[in-house]
Amino acid sequence: MWSNHIKYHGLMRTHQLVLRWIEDQLSGGQLAVGGRLPAERTLAEQLGVSRTSVREAIRVLEALGVVRAGVGSGPEAGTVVISDPTAALGSALRLHVATQHLPVEDVVETRVLLESWAAARALPDAPGLDLAGALLDDMDEGHAVDDFLALDVRFHLALADAAGNAVVSAMMGSLREAIQGYAGQLTANLPDWDATASRLRAEHREILAAIRKDDGGRAAELVAAHIRGYYKEAGLGPKDSDPARP
Amino acid sequence: MWSNHIKYHGLMRTHQLVLRWIEDQLSGGQLAVGGRLPAERTLAEQLGVSRTSVREAIRVLEALGVVRAGVGSGPEAGTVVISDPTAALGSALRLHVATQHLPVEDVVETRVLLESWAAARALPDAPGLDLAGALLDDMDEGHAVDDFLALDVRFHLALADAAGNAVVSAMMGSLREAIQGYAGQLTANLPDWDATASRLRAEHREILAAIRKDDGGRAAELVAAHIRGYYKEAGLGPKDSDPARP
DNA sequence: TAAAGCATGTGGTCCAACCACATCAAGTAC
């Protein structure tokens, strides 16, 4: 005996049905970035499910950086499609680092790998480099630690963007985000922040100069040393005994 | 004895409050992989929120590969902490590829980058290589296309694991998963599957042999050519005009 | 003793109501 509103989604939970529907809309082009989902109540009625299930699906998409939900009226309201892969990857990595199933050392090492590649691949006239240079000038102005680190983040992201690979950029940003809290604590261990900041600034300029001179190999080496040096100075030891392996 | 109720959370939505609580439990070690969350009703009462909000938080954690929810009684039931970063990254990448904000070419190129690195870094006596070899023997047995591809996936994952970096392994698996549907369609374009399969098997053996001989550089080159060759044969063109840039 | 049935506890789903918020249109005072 079936009740009035039972559906055949046998193995699938209801919110997954909603997720599949939305993903199909995205793949098919009926929904694109900037577009808005139907209102929760409307979508629930359209799909013949409860608003609860629709909301669970939207929570998932929000966590994955695919939509943004806003209350009220107007253009900022409603559930609108965005594309922020970094947020999703960052949250996931951060939580799995919390469960200690992703060692911080591996995160740092992966960041070295991706950023070195990006530095090697970036073209001397890439648009992002101008932004990177401007950020560098900003860093000279004598900011507080937090402000400096914020600019540092943006500088590294600009470098990654210069390589022109959206996936690498997203992953880099997420790696950075995943260990941001960790890195923040590390700065407290530094013996002389001003000296460290000064060194970081100089290294930044060297990296940018190498890219501008189209010396990708040197840029990659500098980036790797820059990242490893920072975490090493702050007390993070390498995971294995052979860190110099290519 | 204090209450776990949170009386004030102005800027935060309720399910995010639950998420923060659970993440704190993970970071603090009160919750670890294999452990079970309190029952939804219990947790809702403990935190002073509705069961709905608790469920939304659990949906998010499920999407991020941090928990698994199971109905019924016994050890398989309840909400238990797991650690499956690949699932989270894979879903996120797949959806963002669907929105066309992550080009498939960038996914492939990133996979080349990560797998090349893994091949270069893998030690000749890494445990995963035995598994990779066994999978290779299996592939000779004349499987159907789908079975062959499934073994191929496992082979590449085994290679990635041999490098000993959990983050790289997770990212590689997720990249693979994100374009799995895409790659499946590509096989239909191949003029002669048997010939392709034979070539792939030979390339696999070359890669494994190079790693066994501790020739990481050659292994990396072979892997890059292996991956690029497959997608190129299936009709995926490079994104930019300078694919040979280091 | 073994099978059948019930008790318990889990997540899964739905509904109906209410709130907070943001916009816009109608009404009102000047």
Next chain:
DNA sequence: GTACTTGATGTGGTTGGACCACATGCTTTA
């Protein structure tokens, strides 16, 4: 006419309660 106030509307956010499906384990029964 202009400027302000007010209410209507539509959005997501939250809640409590009810019921279902499922898996286990204990209790009753043949």
